[in-house]
Amino acid sequence: MGTLSHAAIAPRLAALHHHRASHGLSHPSSPSLRLPTSNGVAKKSRVVFAQSKSHNQHIDFSDPDWKSKFQRDFERRFNIPHITDVFPDAVPIPSTFCLRMRTPVIEDFAGGYPSDEEWHGYINNNDRVLLKTIYYSSPTSAGAECIDPNCTWVEQWVHRAGPREKIYFKPEEVKAAIVTCGGLCPGLNDVIRQIVITLEIYGVKKIVGIPYGYRGFSDKELAEMPLSRKVVQNVHLSGGSLLGVSRGGPSVSEMVDRLEERGINMLFVLGGNGTHAGADAIHTECRKRRLRVAVVGVPKTIDNDILLMDKTFGFDTAVEEAQRAISSAYIEAHSAYHGVGIVKLMGRSSGFIAMHASLSSGQIDICLIPEVPFQMHGPHGILHHLKYLIQTKGSAVVCVAEGAGQNLLQKTNATDASGNVVFGDIGVHIQQETKKYFKEAGVPVDVKYIDPTYMIRACRANASDGILCAVLGQNAVHGAFAGYSGITVGTCNTHYVYLPIPEVISHPRLIDPNSRMWHRCLTSTGQPDFV
Numbered sequence: 001m002g003t004l005s006h007a008a009i010a011p012r013l014a015a016l017h018h019h020r021a022s023h024g025l026s027h028p029s030s031p032s033l034r035l036p037t038s039n040g041v042a043k044k045s046r047v048v049f050a051q052s053k054s055h056n057q058h059i060d061f062s063d064p065d066w067k068s069k070f071q072r073d074f075e076r077r078f079n080i081p082h083i084t085d086v087f088p089d090a091v092p093i094p095s096t097f098c099l100r101m102r103t104p105v106i107e108d109f110a111g112g113y114p115s116d117e118e119w120h121g122y123i124n125n126n127d128r129v130l131l132k133t134i135y136y137s138s139p140t141s142a143g144a145e146c147i148d149p150n151c152t153w154v155e156q157w158v159h160r161a162g163p164r165e166k167i168y169f170k171p172e173e174v175k176a177a178i179v180t181c182g183g184l185c186p187g188l189n190d191v192i193r194q195i196v197i198t199l200e201i202y203g204v205k206k207i208v209g210i211p212y213g214y215r216g217f218s219d220k221e222l223a224e225m226p227l228s229r230k231v232v233q234n235v236h237l238s239g240g241s242l243l244g245v246s247r248g249g250p251s252v253s254e255m256v257d258r259l260e261e262r263g264i265n266m267l268f269v270l271g272g273n274g275t276h277a278g279a280d281a282i283h284t285e286c287r288k289r290r291l292r293v294a295v296v297g298v299p300k301t302i303d304n305d306i307l308l309m310d311k312t313f314g315f316d317t318a319v320e321e322a323q324r325a326i327s328s329a330y331i332e333a334h335s336a337y338h339g340v341g342i343v344k345l346m347g348r349s350s351g352f353i354a355m356h357a358s359l360s361s362g363q364i365d366i367c368l369i370p371e372v373p374f375q376m377h378g379p380h381g382i383l384h385h386l387k388y389l390i391q392t393k394g395s396a397v398v399c400v401a402e403g404a405g406q407n408l409l410q411k412t413n414a415t416d417a418s419g420n421v422v423f424g425d426i427g428v429h430i431q432q433e434t435k436k437y438f439k440e441a442g443v444p445v446d447v448k449y450i451d452p453t454y455m456i457r458a459c460r461a462n463a464s465d466g467i468l469c470a471v472l473g474q475n476a477v478h479g480a481f482a483g484y485s486g487i488t489v490g491t492c493n494t495h496y497v498y499l500p501i502p503e504v505i506s507h508p509r510l511i512d513p514n515s516r517m518w519h520r521c522l523t524s525t526g527q528p529d530f531v
């Protein structure tokens with residue numbers, strides 16, 4: 001139960017390819033299920049290789065120097081682009097981010113930039129955070145993420161986030177813009193608020209919001225929204241985005257044209273994989289045009305499907321809010337004669353919300369996620385197990401992620417404005433199939449279906465997400481002032497880091513069916529394999 005079988009991994013790969021196709025993301029090569037051994041013979045393996053799987057495919061593990069070569073390559077890949085890559089002569093100034101001299105607010109810089117020689121709260125550019133912290137002594141260890149067949153320990157360091165002593169933008173020359181794209185996510189307003197507040201502390205006066213996502217760059221009707229601490233003071237008290245969101249939008253060159261016209265030289269982009277692909281393209285185009293612009297992303301995905309990060313903001317809130325739906329489904333099912341409750345939660349290609357919400361609630365009998373295939377019918381199917389639950393417990397509750405079991409539904413080929421495939425409703429399918437199955441079996445059931453998707457997404461962030469948003473928002477500003485661009489902020493092993501955008505969007509982060517967390521979920525629900 002729950003081990004990494006070929007059957008289990010196939011839909012993960014399908015989801016991965018599907019995602020890339022729908023977003024036009026290119027990736028050097030497809031991940032392989034076959035791994036080279038030291039003598040070069042391919043063998044089947046149950047080992048989950050590191051997230052950067054495709055980067056490992058060409059490593060010759062018989063080379064005694066492979067490890068240092070890997071580390072050099074890793075260092076290169078995780079190098080974060082800096083303004084001096086394009087403008088080697090760019091001269092930094094001492095940071096204006098200094099907490100001891102903020103009162104009264106600085107009105108001008110005629111007398112030179114304020115600084116506090118005594119303050120040593122800066123991050124050194126060479127500070128690093130360890131990406132992987134578990135030493136797997138064997139490739140068969142649960143959840144092992146290995147680079148080579150022996151699962152050799154390889155240190156992988158990424159750049160630590162935070163304020164630097166030297167900055168590459170003069171605050172009075174900065175015009176900063178914030179844009180929020182894609183679907184809603186709890187915490188968007190918290191991040192916007194923290195970006196604005198931190199920019200002001202650096203001394204920036206020109207801060208604007210781009211309305212309705214990338215569309216705000218092309219739609220002439222949509223004017224920039226001036227932002228200040230006063231404007232954003234209470235925005236985190238409600239959900240949604242103060243600026244509005246959208247899918248689809250203008251071309252990259254059109255967006256960079258607008259940046260140039262409007263004199264924007266710091267762009268903070270809040271969004272998921274698609275948005276970050278756009279942000280990276282904007283960064284690349286700015287470099288091509290030799291514009292001194294810092295483009296910094298803050299990953300927004302309620303699905304928690306961004307690679308390498310502990311979690312993304314809004315996810316915690318979603319899991320918490322999902323409890324209300326699960327609890328209602330449980331009460332309905334439990335109070336009815338032969339009640340079946342079905343709750344559909346978000347998760348396009350990753351089932352993190354469903355898994356965590358199921359584990360947390362303790363009320364779920366069957367948790368279904370996109371990464372693990374299942375059958376409805378047959379002796380190992382969901383329906384057979386539901387019958388068993390009705391016979392033994394009298395009721396049952398199912399939690400299904402929206403992207404699960406899409407192979408069971410008719411494909412429509414429809415896409416949204418961003419090119420994401422529009423899914424069939426797996427919740428409705430399970431509801432209908434359950435009713436049909438029990439009717440044919442002559443067993444009465446009372447099926448209740450709850451889809452709380454938009455109620456969850458529109459919530460304001462909970463306390464833990466509020467903190468995450470605050471740190472991410474502040475670090476985004478520190479990254480831009482430090483001269484980095486084409487980066488995003490995240491948390492790795494509870495520490496805050498800057499990562500180059502391409503490394504986090506090469507494919508969506510998926511649940512490993514061989515991971516301890518998925519096994520914990522299965523232990524909790526007590527569900528069997530449904531294949």
Ligand SMILES: Nc1ncnc2c1ncn2[C@@H]1O[C@H](COP(=O)(O)OP(=O)(O)O)[C@@H](O)[C@H]1O
Nearest residue numbers: 023182247248249271272273274275277278418
């Ligand atoms: N590959 C891409 N390159 C450039 N922009 C993209 C790409 N994919 C999506 N976008 C843009 O990013 C925005 C958000 O994308 P979407 O997929 O809807 O949400 P998310 O960023 O949450 O994944 C949209 O405006 C879309 O046009």
Ligand SMILES: O=P(O)(O)OC[C@H]1O[C@](O)(COP(=O)(O)O)[C@@H](O)[C@@H]1O
Nearest residue numbers: 182183272300301302303346347348
């Ligand atoms: O109805 P919409 O806006 O297309 O959003 C639905 C999608 O939004 C999500 O919440 C994720 O959105 P993002 O990709 O924008 O983060 C998915 O779970 C869901 O499929």
Ligand SMILES: [Mg+2]
Nearest residue numbers: 182272273274
């Ligand atoms: Mg997305």
